Amino acid sequence: MEMVQFEAAGSFPLTYCANAHPARDLAEAEKVLREVVGPVLRGRLGAGVLCFGAWWPQDVVGELNAQATSEGDTSFPHRDLCLSLRLAPRSLNAFPMNRFHGEPVKERVYEPDWGSPARLSYTLDCAALQAEILRAFGIPSGVISTLPLGFRGRDRKARPKPEQRDNLVRLALGLAAIEQRTGVRIQVALEPEPWCLLESMGDTLSWLEGEAAPQAARVGAEAVLRRHLGICLDLCHAAVVGEDPILGLRLALERGWQVPKVQLSSALVAGNAAGLEALRAKAEPIYLHQTWLSTGRQGPFLDLDDPMLHAFALAEGEELRSHVHTPLHLEREGPLRSTQDQVLAFLRCVQAGEIPEGTVLEIETYTTPRMDAELAFVCEALGLGSENPPIS
Template identity: 35%
Template sequence: MLSYCTNVHPAEDLPGVLDQLDHFAVPIRERLGWDRLGLGIWLAAPVAAELAAEPASRRRLRAELTARGLAVVTMNAFPYGGFHDDVVKHRVFQPPWSDPARLRYTLDCVTVLSELLDEQAVYGSISTLPLGWREPWTSSRETRCAMALDELTRVLRTSEARAGRPIRLAVEPEPGSKLDNIAAAVDWLTGRVDPRFIGLCLDTCHLAVSFADPAAEVARIHAVGLDIVKVQLSAALELPDATDPHGRAALAGFSEPRYLHQVRERASDGTVHAIDDLPQAAAELPGVGTQRVHFHVPLHAEPTAPLVATTGVLRAALAAVTAVGPLPHLEVETYTWQVLPEPRGSTRVDVVAGTAAELDWANRTLDAVLAEERAAV
């Protein structure tokens, strides 16, 4: 089922979550003309804790979803809370998996998803952060992360035995984090986790920023017996030629104070230079290669030239994933509508129209990729 991630909405209490169903999710579904719409639901930690503690509230939320033609197969448990604060930046990586609060939050999400999981779902998925930001990092922190994931796995086994369907954790590599890319995540997870319950979330924006080859990375994951549990369909911002002064000026227009926008520049010899946020790009990158920015841009609308969106990486990743087995959960995750440069800064109506257009684009793209795969067989 194709879903969109509700972390695009700022609701951080249960009434707000219910409100966003009527003001965003239902209008999106109706605009698309779909009988059912998938939600990749995001709940801030206090809301997840409240729902986990109150079975009646979980049953009510499930009933409200069903009545509106909305279905849940996946959750996003990367942001802990405050995801629409004025400044988020590195705080989105807090608490790390070495902090017991991260385990408690994820366990609450397991309880909630077990109740909300759509009847047609083979499994449920929960995407999570790549352990934490890369610094500070110690061996004791690494040990605590491994212990927390072991405890989570024990709970996931019990949950599957009780419900008959697994809930699976999807670790999401992100540039600059402890698990900076797919290779780092595969190296860390292999031999440490039970692949039946813990795998990868492939975010195609993050994949593009790392300048990785989608087919090679999908093959890397499967070669060690891990699974891609979830794919987040997202596009990064690209400046093909960083020597272009107009392009550099256009890119600088995407610098904003809320979210972290990691930048990578690939030189002609293949060397990749890295910085942690877009405002540093002009001063700290060579400015001679191709630059890609962790800024989730709308899938259906190219940015103004000479900037482009990395939707080609998204298509290649989808093709690689469809070639190796059943589709994992697919989630459109463009959470940046409110911080796009003018004149694209959004209102409530813009988010409805834009998200519906993205879902339509993603659905048509998926159909085309699947048709190409069938033709190649």
């Protein structure tokens, strides 16, 4: 495949999400862009205009808004930096609205949920800033991933709320106004995640068709909703809940819903007693590691420190799949295997032309800042920068 296909304006913009790198403010985020993200991407993807997967927590968005409004039409320093670096934020992660490193995050990552006006305001601010920067590059579209409505609750009893639906319809109308003003189409993509209100592609399609689309139709905005609201497919999340991501993507497209971003990510799987013990040892204080048993005999488990998870043994043929974002290039980690095979299967579909052009391919392994090996794995799998044939 030609390298140009993976540049920011190419058929399959390839990047990684900058949420792998802690940054306390805009100055630190820009330093990471100059000194880490840019060199890593350039080392594999060349000198063209490349896509970078931005992550702007709300305090950084506040700084960017101050720049964009105080400098007037002639200058927007962050936009100008992106132009000088030839790095375009074609993809933006607006799932974590607040800080994501250095302190316990757990279920706080889902706050505020889509029932909150603050979530709507933040996401529209992200979209307006992204559109302004992409317009300067002449790139006509961008994608923002967001949380799948909200957290299901520790007891798993929470259900989608009308105010979440209504705010996403308002979001679509706001994105349409941004497109009219800037000429840049921004799509916000719901990212199904285990233990959230929308855990799978199936959940998401059911909610879109049963709740969001009918509400949008009532206010004459169903076409607007379908143009600006889509789905972000995270391969790790799909693996945990036991969903075939390729079939899920095809089903979404068949039903007229777009999947503008795919997050290339691996989960960890335990298939025996040694693996189960190794997986339990992955419990830590920062992130949730939602865990599913392949047979559904027990669980699901909210986290690896769940007492129930420590009180059972795997039966013959069972697997325990956990939301532990694992480096893509690792097939195994001791007695644990990764779901790398699922990532490779998806990349074969990219090579075969089965994925719609314009889909952003974003490496999303926020648990490691060493993204050079991740990017190298994907590039080599796609036959980029190598005389070796593509994956088979």
